[in-house]
Amino acid sequence: MESPAPAPARGRFVLAREEExxxxxxxxxxxxxxxxxxxxxxxxxxxxLLPRGSDGASRQLHDLSEEIRRTVVDVRRLVEGLRRRx
Numbered sequence: 001m002e003s004p005a006p007a008p009a010r011g012r013f014v015l016a017r018e019e020e021x022x023x024x025x026x027x028x029x030x031x032x033x034x035x036x037x038x039x040x041x042x043x044x045x046x047x048x049l050l051p052r053g054s055d056g057a058s059r060q061l062h063d064l065s066e067e068i069r070r071t072v073v074d075v076r077r078l079v080e081g082l083r084r085r086x
Contacts (some may be wrong), residue, residue, distance in 0.1 A: 007067045033075050040068045 047061040 021082045025079050028075050028079050033072060035073065036068050036072045040065050
C-alpha cells in the first residue's frame with residue numbers, strides 16, 4: 001500500500017486542480033456559452049427571414065434553437081458544478 005503524498009506535494013496538487021477548474025469555468029462561461037447564445041439568435045433570425053410557407057424549415061430552425069438552449073443550460077450546470085468544492 002502506498003503512503004500518502006507529502007503535505008507540500010498534496011498542496012501543489014490541490015492548487016493545480018483548483019486552477020484547472022477555474023480555467024475550465026472561464027472557458028465554458030466566456031467562450032462556449034456566448035457562442036451558443038449567438039447561434040440561438042442566428043437561428044431565430046434565419047427563421048424570421050423565411051418566406052411564408054416554409055413550415056418545415058421553420059420547424060427545423062425552431063428545434064435547433066431549442067436544442068441550443070438546452071445545451072446552454074447544460075453548460076451553465078457544468079460551470080456551476082465546477083464552482084463546488086469536492
